[in-house]
Amino acid sequence: MKNILITGGAGYIGSHTAVELIKAGFNPIIIDDLSNSQQTVLERLREITGKEIPFYFGDCGDRSLLNKISEDFELSGVIHFAAFKAVGESTQEPLKYYKNNVGSLLVLLEFMEDLGIPDLVFSSSCTVYGQPDTLPVTEDTPRKEAESPYGNTKKVCEDILVDLIKSKSGLRIISLRYFNPIGAHLSGKIGELPSGVPNNLVPFVTQTAAGIREKLTVFGDDYDTPDGSCVRDFIHVVDLADAHVKALEFLENKPTSFYEVFNVGTGNGNTVLEVIQTFEEVNGLKLNYEIGSRRPGDVVKIWADTSKINKVLGWYPQYSLADSLRDSWNWEKNLKN
Ligand code: UD1
Numbered sequence: 001m002k003n004i005l006i007t008g009g010a011g012y013i014g015s016h017t018a019v020e021l022i023k024a025g026f027n028p029i030i031i032d033d034l035s036n037s038q039q040t041v042l043e044r045l046r047e048i049t050g051k052e053i054p055f056y057f058g059d060c061g062d063r064s065l066l067n068k069i070s071e072d073f074e075l076s077g078v079i080h081f082a083a084f085k086a087v088g089e090s091t092q093e094p095l096k097y098y099k100n101n102v103g104s105l106l107v108l109l110e111f112m113e114d115l116g117i118p119d120l121v122f123s124s125s126c127t128v129y130g131q132p133d134t135l136p137v138t139e140d141t142p143r144k145e146a147e148s149p150y151g152n153t154k155k156v157c158e159d160i161l162v163d164l165i166k167s168k169s170g171l172r173i174i175s176l177r178y179f180n181p182i183g184a185h186l187s188g189k190i191g192e193l194p195s196g197v198p199n200n201l202v203p204f205v206t207q208t209a210a211g212i213r214e215k216l217t218v219f220g221d222d223y224d225t226p227d228g229s230c231v232r233d234f235i236h237v238v239d240l241a242d243a244h245v246k247a248l249e250f251l252e253n254k255p256t257s258f259y260e261v262f263n264v265g266t267g268n269g270n271t272v273l274e275v276i277q278t279f280e281e282v283n284g285l286k287l288n289y290e291i292g293s294r295r296p297g298d299v300v301k302i303w304a305d306t307s308k309i310n311k312v313l314g315w316y317p318q319y320s321l322a323d324s325l326r327d328s329w330n331w332e333k334n335l336k337n
Pocket of ligand 1: 085086087125126127147148151180199200201202204216217218219220230231232272295297298299
């Protein structure tokens with residue numbers, strides 16, 4: 001069984017990926033500093049998978065901890081989720097973002113090269129496209145200047161990976177450009193655990209429905225979109241997790257010095273107001289919301305062309321927007337109870 005190190009494996013996408021890896025016959029090992037996740041997730045993972053996933057508490061940029069893990073396990077791959085992701089905070093504390101997001105990747109890459117660990121799946125983001133000139137975006141759509149230091153860390157990390165592969169490093173790497181992950185595991189045992197007031201739409205929606213927040217504000221309804229609110233490509237987190245498994249399996253058969261980028265979305269754009277409406281319909285409730293002003297830095301509309309990942313990795317999403325919003329709400333209700 002192949003041992004795969006998951007940095008940030010206690011987090012939202014990392015925890016769901018741990019489950020899918022086990023289902024596919026991999027042996028995940030988690031390193032997480034719990035800066036944006038909770039230790040209880042590990043118990044939940046045990047309940048879902050029936051397996052005790054090895055867990056190392058600490059920073060994935062700590063080489064001595066990585067060395068310790070590699071003494072305990074022979075690693076064949078790494079999935080690198082661990083990163084800061086609050087767009088607003090990144091504009092206030094850019095160094096914190098560069099140090100963590102770029103710094104930890106550099107440490108990991110050196111570690112992988114030194115130990116001959118071949119395969120890496122890197123968490124990138126559709127943020128690298130900025131507001132694209134044409135839609136949907138393919139992997140060849142030009143990247144734009146980043147809107148935030150957070151966004152730029154993803155671009156810089158992608159650039160580092162490209163340069164490394166050009167240098168004939170033996171690694172095999174896939175960057176997955178995530179669109180907007182939502183939803184939760186169907187068991188209702190793991191999901192997104194935002195700390196403090198959520199920045200992202202769907203956790204804010206579910207917390208409003210649960211009465212934790214009084215009202216959702218829709219940031220703008222006067223954009224050039226079907227109903228005036230922004231358009232995003234919302235992807236179920238279990239589908240997104242599965243894309244990581246497919247990426248790892250694909251890398252296994254590749255020559256060394258390999259690099260590819262894939263969009264991971266559904267291929268559909270939905271507006272913020274459609275999300276609210278679908279959430280209300282699928283869960284049979286009314287959401288308290290109002291229309292507010294535009295949020296600075298928001299992309300107006302973006303959704304993915306997914307033909308590359310469909311064709312090359314054989315990956316297709318299984319869940320609809322309604323499924324995702326049902327599962328998000330199910331998770332929020334479980335949290336409340
Ligand atoms: C943003 C980043 C993305 C990053 C993600 C990480 C940009 C352009 N995108 O995604 O790269 O990976 O954060 O967290 O920087 N909305 C409301 N009310 C709310 C919250 C959100 O109307 O209370 C709207 C937003 O205006 C936006 C949509 O919902 O139109 C989605 O917002 P959000 O969930 O924050 O995701 P992105 O901004 O797409």
